[in-house]
Amino acid sequence: MKHPANDIMGVNLRRRTRYTGVFLILLTAFCVIVVLNINIGSVPIPISKIAGILFTGEGDARQVAIIWKIRLPRIAMAAILGGALSLSGFLLQTFFLNPLAGPFVLGISSGAKMVVALTMIFFLGRFGMVSSWALILAALMGSLVSVGFILLLSRRLKHMAILLVGGIMIGYICSAVTDFIIAFADDADIVNLHGWSLGSFSGTSWEGVAVAGAVVGITSALVFFLSKPIGAYQLGEAYAQSMGVNIRAFRIALIVLSSLLSACVTAFAGPISFVGIAVPHLVKHSLNTSKPLIAIPATVLGGAVFCMACDLIARTAFAPTELSISTVTSVFGAPVVIAMMMKRHRER
Amino acid sequence: MADFYFQTKDLSVGYDGKPLIRDISIGIEKGEIVTLIGPNGSGKSTILKSIARQLKTIAGTVLIEKNDLKSLSYRETAQKMAVVLTERIKAELMTCWDVAATGRYPYTGRLGILTREDKAKVAAALEAVHALDLAQRDFAKASDGQRQRVLLARAICQEPDIIVLDEPTSFLDIRHKLELLSILRSMAKENRITVIMSLHEIDLAKKISDKIMCVKGETIGQYGTPEEVFREANIRSLYEIKQGFFDPVFGSIELSKPEGEAKVLVISACGTGIPVYRQLQKENVPFCAGILYTNDIDYRVARLLAAEVIEEKPFCAISDAAFEREAYWIQRAERIIDAGVEIGNGNQRMRDLLILAEQSGKLQRGWCR
Structure with a gap:
């Protein structure tokens, strides 16, 4: 006899197979894109030699240098920040219970950009250098300022569309202020700022990778351990509270962690658009679940793959001219967002 | 007041520190069904939210087994009390099973992974509300009646002693209303779960409740058994109805009578x-x-x-x-x-x-x- 309880076990098995499949695909894509990223460039490095250089450190000295000093740190940075960005998007979507929320749309990236630009000009003007930590801190302050505005707005206006419009407006204001600052900065600073404010992974150092890796790694681990309350929060604040979630503490944690993630991205690579919305959406729909325990690692992995792929395109599509990373992420991310909005509209 | 299982003492509830309803002092025995009735906007939801710790109480205390509710941790409260709310939930990519399973939250470990035992309880809860066959359905695509049953299953999974429901029968057709109420009755009478809810259907309220609380104005009007509360004049003044329409004996509702002299x-x-x-x-x-x-x-x-x-x-x-x-x-x-x-x-x-x-x-x- 077919008992519903047995049916549930069968469905669980099917679900688990699906999760495994998605993870396998993501991991494979990850490896393939890493190899392609090493392989393709102004100096092509044959795939056959890559393993040798990576694992034994032997080979043509120039190729070794290109791989270890230029390509690998850049790949690592793209992976780390891509993961951070899409995880940040996932958290903001949970927080605002709106799949269209993301660090870029809500003006959080722009807020971070503004404060980072200020900090850069100040430090570069005074000391001629600026540490990664100072940039992360500055970006975090900027993110939190934007989030603060968004929260004030969301308390007054319950409507989600207004919230997004508000976020976009905050983004414009911050960008305007940033442009204003840049207009009055020294020439040397401007060159530095200009490349950064468009978003790029170029010129990544291992030192930067280590700092970004540490911040994103720890933050992501903390987020993962919040899986349970995040799952409860997906039913809404009131239900989450009734299940025993300390809402106030949880909301603060969620905001700080998501701001920290997107701040880290902005500090190292400038504002990058659409990853935060498109990747979590694609990942959740391919998993067919939003269960945080599964969706969080998959989102991080998906973001890494997406950003590495976009960086590959940014680097190589019109070589030797390099595109800004946002240009590429927009091309691929914006259509996904439009498709999402159409789908949501149809479902209503 | 004698020792009741659940008690409120001089409870004042409201928003932003401004009391809306004052001095609510009621006692409820274990396994009783208490229904709040009253016109829209009278504050039924406010009282329920305050009891369920969703809203800060302004004055007074809520006691469960003589313990002040405020002294319990959120987790302890969650193990004692479950809620079914009116707000619509936007469950993205969640099946009905997933939604019901969130009820196990106060019992699972750090990462919230369900044990075999938890899963059995979720299945049993879904079965109790006749929703086991909905388990794999996308919650967002389920009908109102199905969602309400799944949310009730979610509350049952939480294994509460008290269940608080805010207008659980809205959006439901008559069959599902009756089904839901009979599930609640069997929970209250067989499993000794105390049910506190608000209902719009006074005819049904009268038939299912052990106690009725009339909510209107600054204090609660009447609190007592349906026989005490459901007098025609009470109901008329509670809902400010001019013409006779409610029969307290059968609990039936009639439209207003045709105006004018008899023809x-x-x-x-x-x-x-x-x-x-x-x-x-x-x-x-x-x-x-x-x-x-x-x-x-x-x-x-x-x-x-x-x-x-x-x-x-x-x-x-x-x-x-x-x-x-x-x-x-x-x-x-x-x-x-x-x-x-x-x-x-x-x-x-x-x-x-x-x-x-x-x-x-x-x-x-x-x-x-």
Whole structure:
């Protein structure tokens, strides 16, 4: 006899197979894109030699240098920040219970950009250098300022569309202020700022990778351990509270962690658009679940793959001219967002 | 106040520190069903949210087994109390099973992974609300009735001692309303779960509740058994209804009676008049009903629908007063409908009245249009 309880076990098995499949695909894509990223460039490095250089450190000295000093740190940075960005998007979507929320749309990236630009000009003007930590801190302050505005707005206006419009407006204001600052900065600073404010992974150092890796790694681990309350929060604040979630503490944690993630991205690579919305959406729909325990690692992995792929395109599509990373992420991310909005509209 | 399982003492609730309803002091025994009734916006939800710790109370205390609710941790509260709320939840990519399973939250470990035992409890809860076959359905695509049942299953999974429901029957069709309430009744009576809820359907509230709380104005109006609370005048003043529409004995609700002076006289007994009354009401024709004994089933409906009821005390012979009134209406009415009267020793004067009616030429026998 077919008992519903047995049916549930069968469905669980099917679900688990699906999760495994998605993870396998993501991991494979990850490896393939890493190899392609090493392989393709102004100096092509044959795939056959890559393993040798990576694992034994032997080979043509120039190729070794290109791989270890230029390509690998850049790949690592793209992976780390891509993961951070899409995880940040996932958290903001949970927080605002709106799949269209993301660090870029809500003006959080722009807020971070503004404060980072200020900090850069100040430090570069005074000391001629600026540490990664100072940039992360500055970006975090900027993110939190934007989030603060968004929260004030969301308390007054319950409507989600207004919230997004508000976020976009905050983004414009911050960008305007940033442009204003840049207009009055020294020439040397401007060159530095200009490349950064468009978003790029170029010129990544291992030192930067280590700092970004540490911040994103720890933050992501903390987020993962919040899986349970995040799952409860997906039913809404009131239900989450009734299940025993300390809402106030949880909301603060969620905001700080998501701001920290997107701040880290902005500090190292400038504002990058659409990853935060498109990747979590694609990942959740391919998993067919939003269960945080599964969706969080998959989102991080998906973001890494997406950003590495976009960086590959940014680097190589019109070589030797390099595109800004946002240009590429927009091309691929914006259509996904439009498709999402159409789908949501149809479902209503 | 004696020791109740659940108690509020001088509880004041409201928003932003401003009390909306003051001095709520009630006691509830374990396994009782308590229903809050009252007009929209009267503060039923505010009281329920305050009891469920969703809203800060302004003054007073809520006690469960003599423990102040505020002294319990959120987790402890969650193990004692589950809620079903009115707000619509946007569960993205969650199956009904997933939604119900969130009820296990207060019992699972750090990462919230369900054990085999947890899963069995989720399945049992879904089965209890007849929703096991919905387990794999996308929650966002389920119907209102299905969602409500799944949310109830979610609350059951939480294994609470108290379940708080805010208008659980809104959006449900009549079948699902009855189903939901009978599930609640069996939870309360078999599993000794205390149910505190708000309902719009006062007819159902009366039939399911052990205690009723009337919510209106600054303090709660009445609190007591349905028999104490459901007096017609109470309900009328609670909902500010001008015309009789609610029968406290059967808990039935009627639309308001047609306005104006009676045009038709309906003669009936023992239920034969009710379909006639209803038809006349639908046609918006005011009518007079009589002579009816006050224990007649026709009487209970007639007093809500008829412009005038000519009544007589049960088991008595028809008095002169009633006889004259009936004769007056036989003369005055445009139409007279005899829906069927059994004539015995007590009401033998009806025979004379029917002859009078016959002579008037306006008499219509039985019910036909």
